Amino acid sequence: xxxxxxxxYLPKENRLRIEDARNxxxxxxxxxxxxxxxxxxxxxxxxxxxxxxxxxWSLIAMALSGTYLWLASRPRFRIAQYSFAxxxxxxxxxxxxxx
Amino acid sequence: xxxxxxxxHLFLGIAAFLFILMYGLSSVQMAHQSWFSMKPTxxxxxxxIPSGVADDPRAIAQELAxxxxxxxxxxxxxxxxxxxxxxxxxxxxxxxxxWKASREARVRVxxxxxxGLLNRIHHVGGVRHGYWLINAWGVCVGLVSASLIVLGxxxxxxxxxxxGERLVGAILLAINLGVCVTLLVLIRTA
Numbered sequence: 001x002x003x004x005x006x007x008x009y010l011p012k013e014n015r016l017r018i019e020d021a022r023n024x025x026x027x028x029x030x031x032x033x034x035x036x037x038x039x040x041x042x043x044x045x046x047x048x049x050x051x052x053x054x055x056x057w058s059l060i061a062m063a064l065s066g067t068y069l070w071l072a073s074r075p076r077f078r079i080a081q082y083s084f085a086x087x088x089x090x091x092x093x094x095x096x097x098x099x
Numbered sequence: 100x101x102x103x104x105x106x107x108h109l110f111l112g113i114a115a116f117l118f119i120l121m122y123g124l125s126s127v128q129m130a131h132q133s134w135f136s137m138k139p140t141x142x143x144x145x146x147x148i149p150s151g152v153a154d155d156p157r158a159i160a161q162e163l164a165x166x167x168x169x170x171x172x173x174x175x176x177x178x179x180x181x182x183x184x185x186x187x188x189x190x191x192x193x194x195x196x197x198w199k200a201s202r203e204a205r206v207r208v209x210x211x212x213x214x215g216l217l218n219r220i221h222h223v224g225g226v227r228h229g230y231w232l233i234n235a236w237g238v239c240v241g242l243v244s245a246s247l248i249v250l251g252x253x254x255x256x257x258x259x260x261x262x263g264e265r266l267v268g269a270i271l272l273a274i275n276l277g278v279c280v281t282l283l284v285l286i287r288t289a
Contacts, residue, residue: 001286037130042289044282044285047278047282048286051282053130057127059119059122059126060124062119063119063123064120066112070109079106079110083114084114084116086114087114087116088116091118092117095216097232098190098216098220098232
């Protein structure tokens, strides 16, 4: 995830040449956000996969509970109704056009 | 200020509700692939290209789009008899074999199911695609990504202003940041 170590054996000099090709931080974060399979060989990656799974379920729970909190507390708030209708309409329209 | 952040959090959150749910569900699908069947429906059809249409891939793609096969033109290859090309939109792929001599295109259509489509939407990014619909998704997911950052930050601010829940919130936030940053540093420096 963080990069590649290239090891080259130089027989004439009887030495190893080690090149450390490091991924950029953005590339690293992009790769890390996709680590979700729980059967990782490295314990750090396995923990990260559990953490990501927890984050996925949390995201769904936050979306559902947030909408519930709106409906339970201020369902008649006009601008909130427009926001919900607008966002939902855009998603459904794009989905239908894509389908 | 509290009122402003509370309203911003509410408006952004419920406007992005379905997009966030799409990200969540498609992430579950990617994390647990055995839970879902992702086999696409594959059909094949032959399309006659009218004689008025030019013999180049872009014109063929436009003609196919006119007949309802919409997507971004990709992977154009010249073959002995004509062209091979692909047209994509999230969830649907058209693999086209076109023969110049007969002016006929054989089109293999792969259509993903609901979860497959969500998966493809999850991966949409950028606004420089050759098909406007993918660019429209790109604009939306860009806005939703920015909204998620604002939602996270405003959510922490709103919690911080709720004095009765500061202690438990601080403990959870500290554990969360501790685990997240420690793991990232350990993996980055491994």
